[in-house]
Amino acid sequence: MAFGKGHHLHLIDGSAFIFRAYHALPPLTRKSDGLPVGAVAGFCNMLYRYIEANTGSDAPTHAAVIFDHSGKTFRNDLYPAYKANRPPAPEDLRPQFPLTRDATRAFNxxxxxxxxxxxxxxxxxxxxxxxxxxxxxxxxxxxxxxMQLIGGGVEMLDPMKNKRIDREGVEEKFGVGPERVxxxxxLAGDSVDNVPGxxxxxxxxxxxLINEYGDLDTLLARANEIKQPKRRESLVNNADLIRVSRDLVQLDCNMTLDFSLDSLEVQEPDTDALLAFLSEMEFRTIVKRVAERFKVTPPIVEDAPTATPSKAAEPDMPPFDVDKYERVSTMAALERWIAAIYERGYVAVDTETTGLDAMQVDLVGISLCVEAGTACYIPVAHTMGEDDLFGGSNLVDGQxxxxxxxxxxxxxxxxxxxxxIGQNxxxxxxIFARNGIRVAPYDDTMLLSYALNAGLHNHGMDALSERYLDHTPIPTKDLLGTGKSAITFDKVDLDKAVKYAAEDADVTLRLWQIFKPKLHTEQVTTVYxxxxxxxxxxxxDMEMAGIxxxxxxxxxxxxxxAQKMAGLEAEIHELAGGAFNVGSPKQLGEILFDQMGLEGGKKGKTGAYATGADIxxxxxxxxxxxxxRVxxxxxxxxxxxxxxxALQTFIHPDTGRVHTSYIxxxxVTGRLxxxxPNLQNIPIRSDEGRRIREAFVADRGKKLVSLDYSQIELRILAHVARIDSLKQAFRDGLDxxxxxxxxxxxxxxxxxxxxxxxQAKAINFGVIYGISGFGLARNLRIPRKEAQGFIDRYFERFPGIKEYMDETxxxxxxHKYVATLFGxxxxxxxxxxxGPQAGFAKRAAINAPIQGTAADIIRRAMIRMPNAIRDLPATMLLQVHDELIFEVDEDACDHVIEVVKDVMENASDPAVKLDVPIEVDAGVGDNWAEAH
Structure with missing residues (x-):
C-alpha cells in the first residue's frame, strides 16, 4: 500500500544519536583488536530502546535513520566558509561512523x-x-x-528529553513561528556552522525585527527606517550577506530522491544478522537482551583476539611512557643512537618543523626510535619568544x-x-632533501595501511594509533594551541616537545611492526x-620540481x-528588465519565474525558488x-x-613555481x-576554464610536453568484460x-x-560509473524513459558488460572487497x-576495479619514468588523472615523447597482458594549454 493517510513516518537524526552516544559514555574498545566502539555501543542501545518504545497505535509505519555524508555540499558552493570553523571529529570517533551505518542496517x-x-x-x-x-x-x-519544518502534520521529538516540539515550542525557542525561523x-547567524548573519x-x-516588519525581505527593503543606528547600519551594510545566510539555513525540501517513502516501511529485524553484528562488535549485554527479546539462543562472544592485532596481541610491545623518552643534547648521545641504529638495521624517523608547507618550513628537530618504547628527540632550532632586533634567533640552550x-x-x-620508517x-x-640529504630506502606506515585497508578507514597516524595500538597520542593542539594564538613548533617548551615528538616515532615503529607482516597474509605485498x-x-622529486x-x-x-562578469551582469540586467543582485538565488528566482513567467519553477518552504545549476x-x-548568461x-x-x-597565493617566492602536494x-581506488593547490580539478570543459592552463608555462629554452592515456578506462572495460567487438574496435583504431x-x-x-x-559517448563513459537512466537523461537533456531505453539497448548489445557488473x-x-588487475x-x-546507499555502494564496486586498474597503470609508468629519462633533458612535473606533464629542452621534445610513450603504453607489462592496445596522445607547447 502506497504511503498516505494513516501512515506515520519517523525520521531519526543519526548524527545526533552518534554524538550523544560518544559524549555520554566512557571510551570503549573492542577487546580483540582495540577498535574504538563506545559510540557504536551507545548508538545500538539508543536504536534498540527506540524500537522497543515505539509500539502500539502510535507506532511508525515507516522509519529511516538519516546520516550526513562526509564532504562538501551545495552550501559550500554558496559560501565557501560554511562550517569552516567546525573542528574535525575526534580521532577515535571517525572509525565508528561507518559502523553506525552497519548497525542501522543490522537492525533492519x-x-x-x-x-x-x-x-x-x-x-x-x-x-x-x-x-x-x-x-x-x-x-x-x-x-x-x-524546527523550520514543523506544522501541517510534521512535528519533532527531542529524544533526550522525551519532549515533543510543536509550534509553541518553536515560538519559545525563536520568538517566531516555524514559517519565520x-x-x-x-539575521542571527550561527557561529557553529559559520553562517555570517x-x-x-x-x-x-x-x-x-521580523515580528515588526513581517518577513526578512520587507525588513531589508525598509532597513533605512530603523531608528537604532547600529541595527540600521548592520542591516544596510550586510544585506547581501544576510541573504546568503538565508540560503545557507534554508533546508532543501525538494531533493530528487531515487527511492520512495514506501521503501522505508518498518520491518522486523533479521535476528541472525542483528546478533551476528552485535557479536562481531563484542557487545555482550545487548546481545543477551536481543536474544531474550526474540527468544533465541544468544551466540557466544569470544574473548580471544579474532581480528587485527592490537597492543594486547603484541606481547613484545611495552606500554607507552612518554616520560622515558630521551632528549639528545650532546654529540656523544647522538653517536650512541646512531650505533644502535646500525646494530638494529632500521629506525623510525620523524621531523618537527615550523609549519606544513614542506617547501618553505624550517626544520626544528628530529625524532628516532629503534625499539618500541625507546625513542628520542633531537632539538636543533627551538627559540625563546621573538627573534632579536638584529635577526638573531634566540636559540634555547641545550641543543x-x-x-x-x-x-x-x-x-x-x-x-x-x-x-x-616514517608515517607520511x-x-x-x-624536509631532508631541502637540507641536502636523500633519504633511502624507506617504508611508510601510511602507505602500508593504505595497501591493507583502503576503503575501511583513514590512514592518519592518530587514527591508526587508536585503532591498532589502543593509544591516543598527545594532541597537537595541546602544544601549539589553536586559532590566532597558535604558536609554531620552534616555540614549544623542550620538555613537552620531547614527549610529543618522540612519541610520534614510537607510534610509527609499532605500527610498522604490525602492518609489515600483514602484507603477506593479506596478499598485498606486491601492491605495496x-x-x-x-x-x-x-x-x-615531482613536488620539489614544481611547475x-x-x-x-x-x-x-x-x-x-572581472570585466567579462561586469559585461554579463549588464546583459543579464537588460534581459531581466532591470538591475538585481545576480549572485542572489532568491532575486534570480523571482525574475525567472514570477516576472518572466518561465516554467519549471519550484518553491521551497519559504517561497524562494530553487535556482541551482540543473534548473x-x-x-x-x-x-x-x-x-x-547567469x-x-x-x-x-x-x-x-x-x-x-587563489593560484597566485601558491607561487613559491623563491622558485616562482607552484609545488603541489600529492596524496x-x-x-580508495589508487588515484592520486x-x-x-589542487591541480586535479583545473577545469577543461569550457574555453575560459581551459585558459587557466595557459598560466602554467615552461622555463626559458624549454617546452611543456603532455602525454595522456587515450580512453584507458574504456579499454580496461573491454578487457575485463570480455567485449570482443569493443576489443577489435580498439585494435583497429576505430572511433x-x-x-x-x-x-x-x-x-x-x-x-x-x-x-x-x-549519445553513445555519454553511455560509454556513463556505464563505467554506473550511470542511471536519470543521470543519463540529465546529461543528454532527453526524457528519462528514452535514456533508460538507451542503457537497456546498450546492455542488450554488449551483454558482457552487464555480466561483469553482476559478477563484480x-x-x-x-568477499567485502573488489580488486584491480594488479591485485x-x-x-x-x-x-x-x-535503501539509497545500496545503489551508491554497487556503483562504486563496479567502477573501482576499472578506475583502480587505470590508476595502477599510470603508477607503474611513473615509477619507471626516472630511469627512462635519466639521461634526457626532461623533468616529470605533474600527474593529473591520466596525464603526465614534463618540462623538456626545446630540441629534445620528439625524442622524449618517443621514450615516454613507450614507457606509458607498456606500463602494464609483464604483470598484466591486456587484450587491447594502450595508446597515448602527446602534445607540446609553451604552456599547458598548448601542450594538452
Whole structure:
C-alpha cells in the first residue's frame, strides 16, 4: 500500500544519536583488536530502546535513520566558509561512523545518506513528501535547524528529553513561528556552522525585527527606517550577506530522491544478522537482551583476539611512557643512537618543523626510535619568544647545531642497508632533501595501511594509533594551541616537545611492526612493494620540481574575468528588465519565474525558488538567454575566485613555481589527489576554464610536453568484460563512440549524425560509473524513459558488460572487497547496504576495479619514468588523472615523447597482458594549454 493517510513516518537524526552516544559514555574498545566502539555501543542501545518504545497505535509505519555524508555540499558552493570553523571529529570517533551505518542496517532500519546534501535536507524532503501524501512525520532530533519544518502534520521529538516540539515550542525557542525561523536564523547567524548573519544582531533582536516588519525581505527593503543606528547600519551594510545566510539555513525540501517513502516501511529485524553484528562488535549485554527479546539462543562472544592485532596481541610491545623518552643534547648521545641504529638495521624517523608547507618550513628537530618504547628527540632550532632586533634567533640552550646533527645522520639516512620508517614519509623526505640529504630506502606506515585497508578507514597516524595500538597520542593542539594564538613548533617548551615528538616515532615503529607482516597474509605485498612504496620518492622529486606559473597571466586573466562578469551582469540586467543582485538565488528566482513567467519553477518552504545549476541548464536548453548568461556568470565567478586569484597565493617566492602536494591515499581506488593547490580539478570543459592552463608555462629554452592515456578506462572495460567487438574496435583504431552508436542504433559510421555519436559517448563513459537512466537523461537533456531505453539497448548489445557488473557486485558481497588487475584491494564494507546507499555502494564496486586498474597503470609508468629519462633533458612535473606533464629542452621534445610513450603504453607489462592496445596522445607547447 502506497504511503498516505494513516501512515506515520519517523525520521531519526543519526548524527545526533552518534554524538550523544560518544559524549555520554566512557571510551570503549573492542577487546580483540582495540577498535574504538563506545559510540557504536551507545548508538545500538539508543536504536534498540527506540524500537522497543515505539509500539502500539502510535507506532511508525515507516522509519529511516538519516546520516550526513562526509564532504562538501551545495552550501559550500554558496559560501565557501560554511562550517569552516567546525573542528574535525575526534580521532577515535571517525572509525565508528561507518559502523553506525552497519548497525542501522543490522537492525533492519532504512539507512540513508546522500553525497552533496546534509542530513537535514534529506529529512526536510522526506517530511514534506509524507505531509503532501496525507500522512504524518515525526523528526526525532533536537536540532534547532529542523524546527523550520514543523506544522501541517510534521512535528519533532527531542529524544533526550522525551519532549515533543510543536509550534509553541518553536515560538519559545525563536520568538517566531516555524514559517519565520529561517528569517530569524539568517539575521542571527550561527557561529557553529559559520553562517555570517548580521553582525550585532542575536536571536531576540532578530525575532523582534521580523515580528515588526513581517518577513526578512520587507525588513531589508525598509532597513533605512530603523531608528537604532547600529541595527540600521548592520542591516544596510550586510544585506547581501544576510541573504546568503538565508540560503545557507534554508533546508532543501525538494531533493530528487531515487527511492520512495514506501521503501522505508518498518520491518522486523533479521535476528541472525542483528546478533551476528552485535557479536562481531563484542557487545555482550545487548546481545543477551536481543536474544531474550526474540527468544533465541544468544551466540557466544569470544574473548580471544579474532581480528587485527592490537597492543594486547603484541606481547613484545611495552606500554607507552612518554616520560622515558630521551632528549639528545650532546654529540656523544647522538653517536650512541646512531650505533644502535646500525646494530638494529632500521629506525623510525620523524621531523618537527615550523609549519606544513614542506617547501618553505624550517626544520626544528628530529625524532628516532629503534625499539618500541625507546625513542628520542633531537632539538636543533627551538627559540625563546621573538627573534632579536638584529635577526638573531634566540636559540634555547641545550641543543645541538643543525649542521652537526645532519652531518652525523646523513650516512644513516642515505645508507641503503638501513631501512628508514616514517608515517607520511614523503613529507619528511622533502624536509631532508631541502637540507641536502636523500633519504633511502624507506617504508611508510601510511602507505602500508593504505595497501591493507583502503576503503575501511583513514590512514592518519592518530587514527591508526587508536585503532591498532589502543593509544591516543598527545594532541597537537595541546602544544601549539589553536586559532590566532597558535604558536609554531620552534616555540614549544623542550620538555613537552620531547614527549610529543618522540612519541610520534614510537607510534610509527609499532605500527610498522604490525602492518609489515600483514602484507603477506593479506596478499598485498606486491601492491605495496611495486605500486606504493616506489612511487613515493618519485612524487618527492615531482613536488620539489614544481611547475612554473606566470603570475602576470593569472592577474590579466583575473581582470579579464572581472570585466567579462561586469559585461554579463549588464546583459543579464537588460534581459531581466532591470538591475538585481545576480549572485542572489532568491532575486534570480523571482525574475525567472514570477516576472518572466518561465516554467519549471519550484518553491521551497519559504517561497524562494530553487535556482541551482540543473534548473538553469534545463531553462537554457529550452532557448532562454537569461539563465544561460547567469550560468556563464557563475562559472566565471568560480574560475576567478578558485583559480586565477587563489593560484597566485601558491607561487613559491623563491622558485616562482607552484609545488603541489600529492596524496597517495586520497582515493580508495589508487588515484592520486593533490592539495595546496589542487591541480586535479583545473577545469577543461569550457574555453575560459581551459585558459587557466595557459598560466602554467615552461622555463626559458624549454617546452611543456603532455602525454595522456587515450580512453584507458574504456579499454580496461573491454578487457575485463570480455567485449570482443569493443576489443577489435580498439585494435583497429576505430572511433569507439561512433562504433558503439553504429552497434546500438544500426546506423553506418560514415556520415553519422554528431548527436547520435554524442549519445553513445555519454553511455560509454556513463556505464563505467554506473550511470542511471536519470543521470543519463540529465546529461543528454532527453526524457528519462528514452535514456533508460538507451542503457537497456546498450546492455542488450554488449551483454558482457552487464555480466561483469553482476559478477563484480556478487564478488564484493561475498568477499567485502573488489580488486584491480594488479591485485590492489578496495574494501567495500557498505556493499550490503539497503535503501539509497545500496545503489551508491554497487556503483562504486563496479567502477573501482576499472578506475583502480587505470590508476595502477599510470603508477607503474611513473615509477619507471626516472630511469627512462635519466639521461634526457626532461623533468616529470605533474600527474593529473591520466596525464603526465614534463618540462623538456626545446630540441629534445620528439625524442622524449618517443621514450615516454613507450614507457606509458607498456606500463602494464609483464604483470598484466591486456587484450587491447594502450595508446597515448602527446602534445607540446609553451604552456599547458598548448601542450594538452
Amino acid at each position: 532500519v532504512s539507512c540513508i545518506e546522500i553525497e552533496g546534501f546534509e542530513a537535514d535536507d534529506i529529512i526536510a524532503t522526506l517530511a514534506h513528501q509524507a505531509r503532501d501524501a496525507g500522512g504524518n512525520a515525526t523528526i526525532i532530533s533536537s536540532d534547532k535547524d529542523l 529561517v528569517d530569524v536564523q539568517a 548580521a553582525p550585532g544582531i542575536g536571536i531576540k533582536t532578530a525575532a523582534l 645541538l647545531s643543525l649542521n652537526m646533527v645532519l652531518g652525523a645522520l646523513r650516512p644513516v639516512l642515505e645508507d641503503e642497508t638501513i631501512l628508514k 614519509m614523503k613529507y619528511d623526505a622533502k 612493494e611495486t605500486l606504493e612504496r616506489p612511487l613515493s620518492p618519485v612524487l618527492v 612554473k606559473v606566470d603570475r602576470d597571466v593569472l592577474s590579466r586573466m583575473s581582470n579579464a574575468f 538553469l541548464e534545463d531553462l537554457a536548453s529550452e532557448g532562454h538567454d537569461l539563465p544561460a 550560468l556563464d556568470w557563475r562559472q566565471l565567478s568560480k574560475l576567478k575566485s578558485t583559480y586565477t586569484d 597517495q591515499t586520497g582515493a 589527489a593533490s592539495s595546496d 569507439i563512440h561512433a562504433m558503439t552508436a553504429s552497434e546500438m542504433f544500426g546506423v553506418p559510421i560514415e556520415g553519422m549524425d554528431p548527436m547520435v555519436r554524442r 557486485v556478487a564478488f564484493a558481497k561475498d 590492489r584491494k578496495i574494501h567495500t564494507p557498505e556493499i550490503a547496504a539497503k
